[in-house]
Amino acid sequence: MKKRILVVDDEEGLRLLYKEELEDEGWDVELAASGEESLDKLEKDSIDLVLLDIKMPGMDGVEVLRRVKEKWKDLPVILCTAYPHYKHDFGTWASDAYITKSSDLTELKQTIRDILGKKP
Amino acid sequence: MEYDIIEQVSELAVSGSPLEEKLEKAVALLADYLAFDGCAVLLLDENGYMRSVAAKCPEALPPYRLGQGVPGLAFTGGALIEVHKEAGDAAWEGIEDSGLEGYRTALAYPLKEKERTCGVLFLRARAKVRLTLLKRQILKLAAMQLLILVKSSEVLNDHHRVYSELLEMQQKLVSSEKLLALGDMAATMAHEIRNPLLSIGGYAARLKRQLPPGSPALGYLEQMGAEIGRIEKIMNGIIRFLKDNAVELKTDDLHCMIDEAMELFADEIAVHCIKVDRRSSGGPLPVLADREQMKIAFDNLIANAIQSMEKGGILTLETSRAGEFAVAKVSDTGGGIDPKYMGYIFNPFFTTKKHGTGLGLPIANSIIMRHKGTIEVRNEGHGAAFIIKLPVAGAAAPNSSRHETGEAV
Ligand SMILES: Nc1ncnc2c1ncn2[C@@H]1O[C@H](COP(=O)(O)OP(=O)(O)OP(=O)(O)O)[C@@H](O)[C@H]1O
Ligand SMILES: [Mg+2]
Secondary structure (H helix, E strand, C coil), rough: CCCCCCECCHHHHHHHHHHHHEEEEEEEEEEEEHHHHHHHHHHHHCCCCCEEEECCCCHHHHHHHHHHHHHHHHHEEEEEEEECEEEEEEEECCEEEEEEECCHHHHHHHHHHHHCCCCC | CCCCHHHHHHHHHHHCCCCHHHHHHHHHHHHHEEEECCCEEECCHHHHHEEEEEECCCCCCCCCCCCCCHHHHHHHCEEEEEECCCCCCHHHCCCCCHHHHHCCEEEEEEEECCEEEEEEEEECCCCCCCCCCCHHHHHHHHHHHHHHHHHHHHHHHHHHHHHHHHHHHHHHHHHHHHHHHHHHHHHHHHHHHHHHHHHHHHHHHHHHHHCCCCCCHHHHHHHHHHHHHHHHHCCCCCHHHHHHCCCCCCCHHHHHHHHHHHHHCCHHHHHEEEEEEEEEECCCEEEEEEEHHHHHHHHHHHHHHHCCCCCCEEEEEEEEECCCCCEEECCCCCCCCCCCHHCCCCCCCCCCCCCCCCCCCHHHHHHHHHCCCEEEEEEEEEEEEEEEEEECCCCCCCCCCCCCCCCCC
């Protein structure tokens, strides 16, 4: 079975871009437009990795990260930040990786492969 | 005319030459006029030695300390001392002064301003010389003139120093105001520009992959991608520079920081045939620093140095300690900085490079400022030298760190 990634971002253009690019890489992709929606999806679907934007209206990425790690301790989460070298300690909960948002998606794709294993 | 000498020294005083030159000429005139073989002006230095600032002497003067020898005694006593090598002059016998060897007459006159002595006029003659009353009076006048010479140049120096300090402070103020204004902008920019950029760039890349090979639009998309990459690079720079990252200060070794920053450049150094000269004073150099941030600062300085030496050269990295400061110096042999640009290189976006962002130095500067350090630049040897000073951990500020490496001094 293909591994499934949940992309959480409030910008539609980016959600679609991530979906197409990651599907091309061979992953299954689910989308959520807000923090609240992402938690719903996580309850219902089986997800193998979360790609999480930090700055979203409503519940932000840091809060989502906290709740995800509380409930699904081993579920890998990649935080996307607008700041380069943004290595902050988000309370007790650390994400598995930080990615600076960039139009070059190579680093993101590589990080996902590293975490989920070579084969989807 | 007996008073000619006074006139000549006065003329010297109002001439435009530097102090050293004026004094040299004055002592030569005096020695000549009074028929002494040697004449010197000695000023007290910070180590307690009487330093000769001008001398017309057949042989060098021994180092005099306060209270030592004829000049030292005149200084501490605050009055003229005159000794003659002849039977009955007990003073000559009583003074230990290797500077008197081969001389028969010595005379030291304190340069005194009110009750404060700042130096001595010292005269020696091989022959026996007895000054007439007139000559003694002229000597006194000449000593006053020398004192005025020395004092006025001190005042002038103070003036220059205060002026340049003010200028420097003003420049710093102006640039920190600029930084504040830019700071808000950058935070907004990070979010509002990065997402659309990502979108444009990302779709351009997808489009490129979907076009048939050989399609002319491939080139356009390539260009778009490159330009977006460039904007992103500038943005990263701006954000890094302005984002008010609270620095996380820990006691850390400055030597290590530089060595780590250097690791990134191994390839480039090899490609451009650059020789690295790493000099460091032994022992750890503990500073309170945010290692990641300081590395970014050094990255930028090293990158600039390497970029200035495309055709090879020597990159010198020096670390040492100077009092309460740990000092790091990054210098190159790349030709240095055009003096007309010196005032601008720390301004955001100032660049002379085709693909530069002009943010390297402002970033380095803002990081160092957050560490309560300083950065200075000057052209030196065959290139530019950047000197960074950081307070040594434990030297002045109390060490708030829990993570102790290196020994606090
Ligand atoms: N070591 C050096 N030798 C000669 N010129 C230098 C050196 N370091 C800095 N400069 C001058 O200062 C300018 C500003 O440097 P800064 O690092 O801020 O930006 P940049 O190097 O031009 O761009 P970027 O850092 O983005 O590559 C440079 O363009 C160059 O003219
Ligand atoms: Mg640079």
